[in-house]
Amino acid sequence: MGLDFIAEADVSTGHEDGVGAAVQGNISGGPGRGRSQKILIHAINFAPELIGCGKYTTELAQFLEARGHIIEIVTAPPHYPGWFVRAPYQSGAYVTEIFGSMRVTRCPMTMKTGAPGLWRLIAPLSFAAAAAPMVVWRIFRFRPHIVICVEPTLMSAPAALIAAKLCGARSLLHVQDLEVDAAFEVGHLNGGAIRRVANIFESWFLARFDRVVTISQKMQHALLAKGLSQQKVSVLRNWVDTAAIVPEPRTTNAFREELGIPSDAFVVLYAGNLGPKQALDMLIAAARRLAGECDIYCVIAGAGPMLDALQTQSADLPNVRFLPLQPAERMSELLALADLHVLPQLKGAADLVLPSKLGGMLASGRPIVATADPGTELYEMLQDIALLPPTGDIDSLAEAISAARTIEWSQRVERGLCLAETMSANSVLPRYETLLSA
Structure with a gap:
């Protein structure tokens, strides 16, 4: 019952801050040609973050909203880049706001500025744990046709995936970053045993999604090497708004x-x-x-x-x-x-x-x-x-x-x-x- 009484923040961001507004304005909007679908997006990054994954998740949501779909977001407080929460947001509270016509629920996350070392594991894990009951609640309350999870972070996938299956929604994983592999290559995580456990976790959950989208051919090949079938994985590159960014004198x-x-x-x-x-x-x-x-x-x-x-x-x-x-x-x-x-x-x-x-x-x-x-x-x-x-x-x-x-x-x-x-x-x-x- 407590989950139904989240504090409704007095934050109606709409599109006036400019984040993704160019994409919304420059792509044909209006109702989609097919039937309107209810889509829940679960992602650690979202507006007002200006760069990185949050930019693309925001612009995707705005495009789908403009096409007549009903969109809901479960996300974290804005913290990228730098891994610290920007005012007026707080890192330790559940807050709901309205962005355009979309309901956005922000879930707590424990983090340390810069996310050094193990904090690259602790911060997304804390978000996944705090968001799990919320995303399950919103999926059963919202009853979406589609649930989209964005990696990073794959830690958010289990709760969303289970709830989607139980309510009959299709599930899609959007892989922006092969975070398990990258964490070991960059040195945020070390150890053969830890990597083997992480790979088992990753492969098991990847296989449970109905569809996987990634942003490059090489990342697609890496996903196929993790056991996914060719038919399940699509490549859609991160886009650029060529009407907003143009050659200037x-x-x-x-x-x-x-x-x-x-x-x-x-x-x-x-x-x-x-x-x-x-x-x-x-x-x-x-x-x-x-x-x-x-x-x-x-x-x-x-x-x-x-x-x-x-x-x-x-x-x-x-x-x-x-x-x-x-x-x-x-x-x-x-x-x-x-x-x-x-x-x-x-x-x-x-x-x-x-x-x-x-x-x-x-x-x-x-x-x-x-x-x-x-x-x-x-x-x-x-x-x-x-x-x-x-x-x-x-x-x-x-x-x-x-x-x-x-x-x-x-x-x-x-x-x-x-x-x-x-x-x-x-x-x-x-x-x-x-x-x-x-």
Whole structure:
């Protein structure tokens, strides 16, 4: 009975904060061609988070809502990037708010800023435990036709999966991150015995979903290796709103003035989460090697657990600047700050995640340098678009940045814009709805 009397927060976020508003506005809305479906989405990340999985979960929910479906969300307080809760939200309370026409229930989560070490296990586990009774309650109260779980975190799957089966709803797992594999590759978790137990848990629950969606071919292959059938797993890449992010002129960018960067300087930009998987210490080291080339500036825009360390590492470098996370309405202008986008990746984790920021980089019509090794999906996608120094090689990254100033980019950029169109929200999201209706 207590679960029916959650505090109704005086928070009606609607779409006025800009999160996902561009996608909602630029994709044909109105009732779907099929019958309206009730869909419950269970995800640890949701608006007002500006980047990462929360951005895509929000935009998917808004698209489905605009298509006439009835959507409900069970999620955590906003905490990404950085693993700390932003005001006015609280980490220890059940709170319900209205987002557009969607009911959003936020469940408690115990976390430590930056989520070091075992906190990468404790925080999502605490959310999964706190959300379990709520998601079961909402599934039986809401009676959805479809339950979508988003990984991370797979720990949330058991309760949602069981409740979905009991009430006859179809279940879909959206794999944004192979979190079990990534946790061991990055070093958040260690130990062969722990990994074997985690793999057993993962494989058993993966097999219980009616459908699995993931964001890359390599991640699909990894899921098939975990025992899933080819027919069960679909690939739908993370999308980019190509109506909101467009190539903009270099000469009118306000961020140059804000950062005190000369108009003729060559700006190397990284924009996104500042975490260990992004290997941004490599970019700082490359900037140090390039410090003698006074016209090259490195700008790091974003937030995350590595921010303080990166600022400390670069404190003596006059060619490094930092920007905070930017709102959605300034994203196109931010990406247009770049003369060159840089996308470093931690060696060994390249095919466990596919960087969500890639779509925006491509759509901005700017050159790209990405650290990627032959055989990885990122390398295969970008081999005729970007310069691709190997992961972990600081000298090669610095040389690629320096070389990018002198090569002819027009054909590479054009191919990048064509690839961005295949990843556009107008292309991907209707296919998602079709998959849900199948």
